[in-house]
Amino acid sequence: MCGIIGYIGDHDAYPFLIKGLKWLEYRGYDSAGMALFNGHLSIFRKMGKVADLESYMQNQEFGGKTGIGHTRWATHGEPSDNNAHPHGSMNGWFTIVHNGIIENYAELKEGLVNKGYSFRSETDTEVLVNLMEYFYNQGTEICAEDAVMLALSKVTGTYGIAVLCSQESDCIIAARKGSPLSIGIGKGQFLIASDATAMAGFINQVVHLNDGDLVVLKKDSFTLKSISNKPVSVKISNIDIHIGDIGKGSFDHFMLKEIHEQPRVMEDTLRGRLQPEKSDIMLGGLISVMPDLVKSERIIIVGCGTSWHAALIGEYLIEEFARIPVEVEYASEFRYRNPVIGKNDVVILISQSGETADTLAALRLARDKGALVIGICNVVGSTLARDTDAGIYTHAGIEIGVASTKAFTAQLTVLTLLALKLAWERKTIGSLQYTQHINELAGVPEKIRQILLQSEKIRTIAEKHKSVRNSIYLGRGNLFPVALEGALKMKEISYIHAEGYAAGEMKHGPIALVDEHLPVIVLAPRDENYEKMASSIQEVKARKGNLIAIISEGDNDIREWVNDFIEIPETLPALIPLLGIIPLQLLAYHTAVYRECNVDQPRNLAKSVTVE
Numbered sequence: 124m125c126g127i128i129g130y131i132g133d134h135d136a137y138p139f140l141i142k143g144l145k146w147l148e149y150r151g152y153d154s155a156g157m158a159l160f161n162g163h164l165s166i167f168r169k170m171g172k173v174a175d176l177e178s179y180m181q182n183q184e185f186g187g188k189t190g191i192g193h194t195r196w197a198t199h200g201e202p203s204d205n206n207a208h209p210h211g212s213m214n215g216w217f218t219i220v221h222n223g224i225i226e227n228y229a230e231l232k233e234g235l236v237n238k239g240y241s242f243r244s245e246t247d248t249e250v251l252v253n254l255m256e257y258f259y260n261q262g263t264e265i266c267a268e269d270a271v272m273l274a275l276s277k278v279t280g281t282y283g284i285a286v287l288c289s290q291e292s293d294c295i296i297a298a299r300k301g302s303p304l305s306i307g308i309g310k311g312q313f314l315i316a317s318d319a320t321a322m323a324g325f326i327n328q329v330v331h332l333n334d335g336d337l338v339v340l341k342k343d344s345f346t347l348k349s350i351s352n353k354p355v356s357v358k359i360s361n362i363d364i365h366i367g368d369i370g371k372g373s374f375d376h377f378m379l380k381e382i383h384e385q386p387r388v389m390e391d392t393l394r395g396r397l398q399p400e401k402s403d404i405m406l407g408g409l410i411s412v413m414p415d416l417v418k419s420e421r422i423i424i425v426g427c428g429t430s431w432h433a434a435l436i437g438e439y440l441i442e443e444f445a446r447i448p449v450e451v452e453y454a455s456e457f458r459y460r461n462p463v464i465g466k467n468d469v470v471i472l473i474s475q476s477g478e479t480a481d482t483l484a485a486l487r488l489a490r491d492k493g494a495l496v497i498g499i500c501n502v503v504g505s506t507l508a509r510d511t512d513a514g515i516y517t518h519a520g521i522e523i524g525v526a527s528t529k530a531f532t533a534q535l536t537v538l539t540l541l542a543l544k545l546a547w548e549r550k551t552i553g554s555l556q557y558t559q560h561i562n563e564l565a566g567v568p569e570k571i572r573q574i575l576l577q578s579e580k581i582r583t584i585a586e587k588h589k590s591v592r593n594s595i596y597l598g599r600g601n602l603f604p605v606a607l608e609g610a611l612k613m614k615e616i617s618y619i620h621a622e623g624y625a626a627g628e629m630k631h632g633p634i635a636l637v638d639e640h641l642p643v644i645v646l647a648p649r650d651e652n653y654e655k656m657a658s659s660i661q662e663v664k665a666r667k668g669n670l671i672a673i674i675s676e677g678d679n680d681i682r683e684w685v686n687d688f689i690e691i692p693e694t695l696p697a698l699i700p701l702l703g704i705i706p707l708q709l710l711a712y713h714t715a716v717y718r719e720c721n722v723d724q725p726r727n728l729a730k731s732v733t734v735e
């Protein structure tokens with residue numbers, strides 16, 4: 124959360140900063156700001172979106188070939204102009220943008236107040252920048268870089284920072300611990316950003332900073348070292364990001380575009396991996412670890428939010444086919460509970476962004492305990508992708524909508540491939556069943572296309588329910604996590620309270636909520652749980668619940684019992700989650716549009732949760 128961008132070079136910094144901020148807005152959008160150095164330092168900050176900062180700056184005078192910018196997701200201090208970044212130190216010598224949390228800020232602040240420092244904002248960041256100024260003042264031999272290092276040596280917590288010093292205006296100093304930062308290398312210019320994509324079009328090489336790295340960027344060179352002043356080797360990677368990928372196309376929202384991209388995304392995820400002609404699956408990224416995976420005694424899958432829901436489906440798939448015991452954990456719980464992990468365990472981390480703080484902490488914990496760590500990740504070159512022993516990219520392409528859609532189906536696709544491949548290697552699946560699943564998987568993208576054609580019908584269902592306050596989603600087996608994911612989509616973009624339940628749990632409590640005002644969305648395709656779901660539907664119907672059912676094409680029974688139904692094509696039970704989620708994504712989307720919610724940037728959220 125929070126996006127950082129910085130520029131130093133031969134050109135005016137503003138266009139680079141504003142463009143970068145617009146891209147980074149997915150990381151936080153409650154306020155934005157920038158500082159530009161043009162002989163003197165000018166700071167511009169505005170509560171609201173980057174567009175608000177942009178219009179504000181149209182009436183300001185500014186210039187400069189060095190600058191830093193920030194888009195904020197509030198942690199300490201409410202969204203306001205005053206709490207927006209950049210923050211300047213008391214005497215204006217240092218200016219900082221920061222992503223992360225300084226946990227011991229209260230104690231540090233008290234020390235600075237005792238030394239005569241005063242503060243203008245409620246942020247933890249302002250403490251850090253004043254600490255830099257304090258150290259800078261401790262002796263003429265202390266340069267800006269030393270002051271930054273000294274200040275960082277006193278903080279606990281996480282940070283990605285970019286710092287300007289008005290006394291040493293030929294550089295930007297940046298450092299990382301727990302929050303991503305990459306340097307972009309261009310001709311006569313360097314950039315720094317929380318996400319390399321924010322620099323796309325300007326540079327074609329990057330250096331991803333690792334935790335504990337500090338960089339000093341000058342117009343024509345950069346120096347990378349550790350925050351404790353030790354040498355660090357530089358690894359330059361080429362990046363190939365097409366800024367053209369990033370528009371909404373003919374869609375009103377990124378989320379809708381991304382929902383509609385899912386057939387193609389799934390084809391991309393399967394490409395080269397699913398080999399129907401050989402009746403086999405090839406997972407190139409796992410070749411080196413496959414022997415360990417095959418003999419693993421337990422798999423633990425860890426993630427947050429939507430990625431956690433994908434993990435739950437992965438549990439069903441791997442246990443069903445490969446017969447390896449699987450546990451699924453929220454990264455935020457796993458990291459703090461001293462889990463029992465042995466050397467024969469495999470920990471799979473799932474993350475769209477590859478930068479979720481809790482998931483990365485879980486990764487480190489699992490690695491420290493000796494487990495083999497495997498990543499399932501969308502963002503190429505992200506921390507998760509770099510820090511795992513092996514992994515599989517989901518190839519969903521850039522996902523901008525805060526509500527994850529195509530990344531989820533890509534994660535499910537990868538988990539399905541993994542479960543089947545593991546089963547094949549472990550000989551827990553016969554060749555007939557293996558081939559049958561491979562062939563059926565190849566046809567799933569086309570089936571998703573068919574479901575997408577029902578968007579208009581789903582919109583009319585959404586219209587009927589646009590004003591409800593609560594809703595319930597029910598599923599069984601591998602469709603229980605789909606119910607959870609459908610409910611999450613509804614909550615996060617329409618602000619309707621939505622709960623997902625395992626249908627069998629209804630009568631243990633939640634059924635008390637059912638009345639004629641409550642929409643109950645049931646996943647009831649023809650699978651091994653069909654009869655049981657039919658009973659759950661009858662129980663809700665008997666209490667006058669407003670039933671919306673996801674059913675198999677041509678099911679003439681359930682459609683008679685429910686208020687509305689959406690049909691999905693028949694497929695093998697293991698693959699139904701890939702189809703079942705699509706109508707739920709569309710239902711949430713259309714509901715949010717009716718409620719005039721900001722679909723792509725829902726309140727209080729950010730795309731990438733890089734703080735605890």
Ligand code: M6R
Nearest residue numbers: 428429430474475476479526527
């Ligand atoms: O990037 P990650 O997959 O690690 O993100 C995990 C969650 O923050 C994310 O899935 C979040 O729940 C989404 N907003 C869901 O739509």
